[in-house]
Amino acid sequence: MFDVIVVGGGPAGLSAALMLGRALRTTLVLDSGEYRNAPAAAMHNFLTRDGTPPRELRRLAREELAVYPTLEVRDLAVVGVEAAEGGFRVTLSDGTAQWASRLLLATGLADDLPPVEGLAELWGRGVFHCPNCHGFEVRDVPIAVLGSGYRYAELALHLTRFGSDVALCGNGPADLGADMVHLLADHGVAVREEPIARLVARDGELEGIEFVGGPPLARRAIFTGSRLRQRSPLPAQLGCAGFDDGTIEVDDFGRSSVPGVYAAVIAAAASGTIAGGLVDKELLSADLGLPSPLSAAGS
Structure with missing residues (x-):
């Protein structure tokens, strides 16, 4: 049994895996190969990686993770999950099953265009x-x-x-x-x-x-x-509470409404980008005579 199974091999899932690997937690990352930013030629607003193709970022991340002996990454999708004694049973797209004490969902969102x-x-x-x-x-x-x-x-x-x-x-x-x-x-x-x-x-x-x-x-x-939706049926299978846009509802520590299930919904590295974007919107709104984005959000 793994300590943690991380479902999702994008930046959020791989960042979570890095933290777990450094803590010597036995961790399995399952990557379905589906990414919201896959059509983009490059990603931006990520310090030291501005202009990097998303595929290259994932390659570099996996390269960094490879040095941690308790980490394993597999290119397999999760087709089912259920509570089991001591944790969770996860069924993979190759027909096999794995068990973990904790689940971390980094399944992301999808765009309906x-x-x-x-x-x-x-x-x-x-x-x-x-x-x-x-x-x-x-x-x-x-x-x-x-x-x-x-x-x-x-x-x-x-x-x-x-x-x-x-x-x-x-x-x-x-x-x-x-x-x-x-x-x-x-x-x-x-x-x-x-x-x-x-x-x-x-x-x-x-x-x-x-x-x-x-x-x-x-x-x-x-x-x-676009209209956002949860990419994976797994949160619903587990009974996780969520929001209309498909985001899994979590507390300040990433815990979902289901004990033992965590979700990566906001990366800490993005906080500076979010703050910078808000400052920009405030300045633009002032220049154009529009309401502050903060007052609009609170109305």
């Missing part, structure tokens, strides 16, 4: 969700924001720092109040409300947007949102 033709094929390569992660790389190229309502209008305003050619494409009515319409116009953001027919690409590179009616719009980058 807007149903626009051509969008999924460009996800992470011409269509993005995070301006802090990808905005710098697409500065000074024509940008579109795909979505309607205040959230997407605010995103379009924030993206004007990266270039002067930003358009908000509502894929239908943009659903904005008069004040926001004027604010977008003041910052040179065009608004298109025709339904979107498809995204156009050539040789895997985004070229633009075609609408059901109206002229096409040449774009080199698009930012939009």
Whole structure:
């Protein structure tokens, strides 16, 4: 029996494994090979690894973990888990089973993308969700924001720092109040409300947007949102409490609602990035005359 089985071989799971290996805990990391950032060419806002491909980060992490004798990493998915005497029985995709005293879930989230033709094929390569992660790389190229309502209008305003050619494409009515319409116009953001027919690409590179009616719009980058969901059925199988976005509910120490089950949901290394991002949003909101993101979060 292992002390701990870590389910998930991304940065969160591998970081947890490093801590456990240094504590000489017998630990098995199970990696299904599914990662939320797999489509991205590079990761950003990670000190000393800015611009590193996600695959390379995982390779380097595994290389570091290899020196710890109580750690083992296997490229297998977990297909089932259940409470057993003294811990948990974990069934693997090769038909075998392993046992552990504790489980640490680092299964992550998955994106359900807007149903626009051509969008999924460009996800992470011409269509993005995070301006802090990808905005710098697409500065000074024509940008579109795909979505309607205040959230997407605010995103379009924030993206004007990266270039002067930003358009908000509502894929239908943009659903904005008069004040926001004027604010977008003041910052040179065009608004298109025709339904979107498809995204156009050539040789895997985004070229633009075609609408059901109206002229096409040449774009080199698009930012939009996604609906998040828990990637794995394991938290539900175990009965872990969770939130609407699929995140497992944990206390300050990573403990879930199920005794013996822990979850990695926020990496400590990200705290500086989160704080820096909030400062940036506060400054931008002040510059644009928008409410503070902290007051919006509390309302």
